[in-house]
Amino acid sequence: MPQLSRFSITTPLYYVNAAPHIGSAYTTLIADTVARFARLQGRPVLLITGTDEHGQKIQRTAQERGLVPQQQCDRVAASFASLWKRLDIQYDRFSRTTAPRHAAIVREFFQSVWDNGDIYLARKQGWYCVACEEFKEERELLDGKYCSIHTNKSVEWRDEQNYFFRLSKYQSQLEALYRDRPDFIQPPARRNEVLSFVERGLNDFSISRVNLDWGIPVPTDPEHTIYVWFDALLGYVTALLDPADEPTLENALARWWPVDLHLIGKDILRFHAVYWPAMLMAAGLDLPQRVFGHGFLTKDGLKMGKSLGNTLDPLAMVDKYGADAVRYYFLREVELGQDGDFNETRFVNLLNAELANDLGNLLNRTLKMAGKYCGGKTPPIAAVDISSADALKQLGSSLAERVEDAYRALMFNRACQEVLALVRASNKYLDDRAPWSLYKRGEQAAVEQVLYAVLESVRLSAYLLSPVIPNLSTEIYRQLGIVLDFNDKTAIAQPGLYVEHARWGTLAPDQLLGEAKPLFARLELPTDGAL
Ligand SMILES: Nc1ncnc2c1ncn2[C@@H]1O[C@H](COP(=O)(O)OP(=O)(O)OP(=O)(O)O)[C@@H](O)[C@H]1O
Ligand SMILES: [Zn+2]
Incomplete structure (x- = not known):
C-alpha cells in the first residue's frame, strides 16, 4: 500500500x-x-x-x-x-x-x-x-x-x-x-x-x-x-x-x-x-x-x-x-x-431536527424493524444484490467522494449537509417502501432489501460524520453490531479501513445487531436557564 x-x-x-x-x-x-x-x-x-x-x-x-x-x-x-x-x-x-x-x-x-x-x-x-x-x-x-x-x-x-x-x-x-x-x-x-x-x-x-x-x-x-x-x-x-x-x-x-x-x-x-x-x-x-x-x-x-x-x-x-x-x-x-x-434557540432546533429526528429516529425505528422482521440481525443479503438503480445505493455510492471534497475544502457545513441528504433520503425511502406493510403481505425479501439499504446508509453516514461527532458515530456503530471506537486513533487508522468503510455496501449480512437505544435525546428549548 x-x-x-x-x-x-x-x-x-x-x-x-x-x-x-x-x-x-x-x-x-x-x-x-x-x-x-x-x-x-x-x-x-x-x-x-x-x-x-x-x-x-x-x-x-x-x-x-x-x-x-x-x-x-x-x-x-x-x-x-x-x-x-x-x-x-x-x-x-x-x-x-x-x-x-x-x-x-x-x-x-x-x-x-x-x-x-x-x-x-x-x-x-x-x-x-x-x-x-x-x-x-x-x-x-x-x-x-x-x-x-x-x-x-x-x-x-x-x-x-x-x-x-x-x-x-x-x-x-x-x-x-x-x-x-x-x-x-x-x-x-x-x-x-x-x-x-x-x-x-x-x-x-x-x-x-x-x-x-x-x-x-x-x-x-x-x-x-x-x-x-x-x-x-x-x-x-x-x-x-x-x-x-x-x-x-x-x-x-x-x-x-x-x-x-x-x-x-x-x-x-x-x-x-x-x-x-x-x-x-x-x-x-x-x-x-x-x-x-x-x-x-x-x-x-x-x-x-x-x-x-x-x-x-x-x-x-x-x-x-x-x-x-x-x-x-x-x-x-x-x-x-x-x-x-450564536443563538441558543437555533442551536436546540437544529440538533433536534438533525441529530435527534433525522438521524437518531431513523436508526432507532429501523433497528426495531430489524429486530422484528430479521431476528435482530442485519438482513441476510449482500449489497451487490441490490439494484444499482436503488435510490439509496446510488446516493450512497458517490457520497464519500463529495464529502471528501467538502472536508478538503474545509466546507464542513457542506460535508454535513451531504450526509444529511442521505439520511433524509433514507427516511423518505422507509416511508415510501413501508416495510411494515411489505412484511404483512409476506414479502420478506423486499423487507430485507429495504432494511439493509437503510441500515447501510446510516452506517455510512456515521462513518463520514465521525470527524464531527465521534461519540455518536461510535454509538451508531455499536448499535449496528460493529466494534469501532472513533476516538481510538490507532483503530481508525488501520490500513484499508477507509476504503472499506467509506463505500456503500460494507455492512455484513446476517450479523447480530447491537441493542437499540435512543441516539440523541431531544433538547428542551432554553428558558430562564439559558447559557
Ligand atoms: N469570537 C471568536 N470567533 C472565532 N474565533 C475566535 C474568537 N475569539 C477567539 N478566537 C480564536 O482565538 C484566536 C485568538 O486567540 P486569543 O488568545 O487572542 O483569544 P481572544 O479571546 O481573541 O483574546 P482577546 O479577546 O484577549 O484578544 C483567534 O485567532 C481565533 O482562532
Ligand atoms: Zn486590540
Whole structure:
C-alpha cells in the first residue's frame, strides 16, 4: 500500500490572559475535525495547539490577579488542556511558549535572522494595543483611540528603542508568493485583505521591547525582550520536536515541516500571512502550505473575546448539551470564513431536527424493524444484490467522494449537509417502501432489501460524520453490531479501513445487531436557564 502523505495542522497558540471561551474552542474544534478526517483516511497526522504565554498582556493580567506570571500561565494553560479533553479534541502536541525548549528554538532562529542582516536597532513611536500586542496605525483606531477589535481597550503611546525586523526587504518576495501560490491565503476575502495591506507598502516592524521582563531576552542584547509575536509564531516550530529531541531548529524541522495548514481567526491574519512567511524567508526556511483565516463568532455583532468578556463558556455548553452537540452545531451551522452569531434557540432546533429526528429516529425505528422482521440481525443479503438503480445505493455510492471534497475544502457545513441528504433520503425511502406493510403481505425479501439499504446508509453516514461527532458515530456503530471506537486513533487508522468503510455496501449480512437505544435525546428549548 502506498505511503499516504503526512498532514500537519496548527491552531493559534492562545493567550493565557483568561480561560478559553467558545471562540478559542471553535478554531480548535475545526482543527480537530480536519485532523480526524485525515487520520480516518490513514494519513499520519500531527495536530498542534498550545498557549502563547509571554508579553505585557500576560504580565499585566498576572499582576492584576496577584500572581507571578508563570502561575497565571500554568493555571490557564491547564484550563485549555482540560477543555480540549471535554470536547474530545485529540491534539498531538501542546506547545507552551514558556517551555525552556522553546527558548532555545527562538534564540537559534533570532540568531539566524540576525546573521542574515535583517535585524537593526532604531526608535519606535506609535500607538500600541496591549490586548492585540500590536502597534496600530492611527487610521485603524476608533474614536477616542480605542482598538477596533478590543473596543473597550484604549491604545497606549509608545516611544522607545527597539530592534526591528526588515520586513520591507521582503515586499517583492511576498508579492511573488501570493501570486505564485494563490491558495496560500484562504478564503479569497482574506487573501484580498492581505494583498491590499501589502500593496500599501510594508514597514519594518519592531521585534523587541524594553521595560518588559516577561519574555525571552534578545540573545545579542539582554536589555531587550523579544516581542511576543516573534516568539509565539515559533511555538509552531518548537511543537514539531519529538519529546526526546535536542531543541535545535534542524531537529524540529526534520519530520513535519512545512506545516500543511495554519488555521487561525481573521484577527491574527497579518501575523501569519505577512510577518511569518517573511521571518521564515529571512531564516532561509520553507514556508507553510496554507493559512486559513476563519470568521468570528459574534455576540450582537461584536467579536466574542476574552478581553471584551462577551463570551460563552464552552464548559457550560458541554455540560448542558454534550461534546458532540457543540461540535456538530458549530461545524454544521457556520460557514467557515463567515462570521456567525450564536443563538441558543437555533442551536436546540437544529440538533433536534438533525441529530435527534433525522438521524437518531431513523436508526432507532429501523433497528426495531430489524429486530422484528430479521431476528435482530442485519438482513441476510449482500449489497451487490441490490439494484444499482436503488435510490439509496446510488446516493450512497458517490457520497464519500463529495464529502471528501467538502472536508478538503474545509466546507464542513457542506460535508454535513451531504450526509444529511442521505439520511433524509433514507427516511423518505422507509416511508415510501413501508416495510411494515411489505412484511404483512409476506414479502420478506423486499423487507430485507429495504432494511439493509437503510441500515447501510446510516452506517455510512456515521462513518463520514465521525470527524464531527465521534461519540455518536461510535454509538451508531455499536448499535449496528460493529466494534469501532472513533476516538481510538490507532483503530481508525488501520490500513484499508477507509476504503472499506467509506463505500456503500460494507455492512455484513446476517450479523447480530447491537441493542437499540435512543441516539440523541431531544433538547428542551432554553428558558430562564439559558447559557
Ligand atoms: N469570537 C471568536 N470567533 C472565532 N474565533 C475566535 C474568537 N475569539 C477567539 N478566537 C480564536 O482565538 C484566536 C485568538 O486567540 P486569543 O488568545 O487572542 O483569544 P481572544 O479571546 O481573541 O483574546 P482577546 O479577546 O484577549 O484578544 C483567534 O485567532 C481565533 O482562532
Ligand atoms: Zn486590540
